[in-house]
Amino acid sequence: NAGVTQTPKFRVLKTGQSMTLLCAQDMNHEYMYWYRQDPGMGLRLIHYSVGEGTTAKGEVPDGYNVSRLKKQNFLLGLESAAPSQTSVYFCASKGGDQETQYFGPGTRLLVL
Amino acid sequence: SQQGEEDPQALSIQEGENATMNCSYKTSINNLQWYRQNSGRGLVHLILIRSNEREKHSGRLRVTLDTSKKSSSLLITASRAADTASYFCATKFYFGSGTKLNVKP
Numbered sequence: 001n002a003g004v005t006q007t008p009k010f011r012v013l014k015t016g017q018s019m020t021l022l023c024a025q026d027m028n029h030e031y032m033y034w035y036r037q038d039p040g041m042g043l044r045l046i047h048y049s050v051g052e053g054t055t056a057k058g059e060v061p062d063g064y065n066v067s068r069l070k071k072q073n074f075l076l077g078l079e080s081a082a083p084s085q086t087s088v089y090f091c092a093s094k095g096g097d098q099e100t101q102y103f104g105p106g107t108r109l110l111v112l
Numbered sequence: 113s114q115q116g117e118e119d120p121q122a123l124s125i126q127e128g129e130n131a132t133m134n135c136s137y138k139t140s141i142n143n144l145q146w147y148r149q150n151s152g153r154g155l156v157h158l159i160l161i162r163s164n165e166r167e168k169h170s171g172r173l174r175v176t177l178d179t180s181k182k183s184s185s186l187l188i189t190a191s192r193a194a195d196t197a198s199y200f201c202a203t204k205f206y207f208g209s210g211t212k213l214n215v216k217p
Contacts, residue, residue: 042200042207103154
């Protein structure tokens with residue numbers, strides 16, 4: 001099993017550009033999460049999903065959109081990137097009957 | 113922050129010494145989890161302690177939980193250079209700011 005994978009690993013954007021980060025999991029997990037991690041800080045939840053076709057806002061949702069069209073994929077979109085969105089983005093998944101989250105390796109995003 | 117703080121923010125010890133990290137949280141919880149993050153990598157789950165437990169062990173890890181004080185501690189005994197990483201506590205999907213542990217060989 002690959003676990004949780006994220007693409008791309010690294011990306012540079014100019015202010016105003018858009019992009020989509022892809023998260024994929026092969027563990028048949030119900031729950032999926034997108035976090036951002038800034039230097040010296042813990043993870044902050046952006047959006048999450050409790051199942052295919054459902055999404056919900058987390059702690060810092062502004063400027064991001066998400067979609068969960070397939071159970072195994074969770075997409076994070078930035079419609080108009082801003083320098084404040086420079087961060088490392090982590091995806092995680094969790095089984096419905098579990099309490100442990102499994103994390104991807106992260107996507108490093110730099111917005112100039 | 114919904115989670116609270118961890119302390120210390122950074123900890124440097126010699127191999128073989130014990131490392132203790134503390135975490136405070138703000139809301140009532142069902143469980144609290146500790147995760148580890150190696151530099152440039154994703155988080156890896158270490159241990160979970162439920163709200164009705166006071167102490168839990170896993171290998172060289174010992175976690176305590178005091179729900180009256182809304183605090184938890186993680187003790188790593190007989191530390192190794194390979195334990196060098198950042199350690200985070202989490203309640204549901206709220207994470208602390210982490211303790212950066214450096215174990216010198």
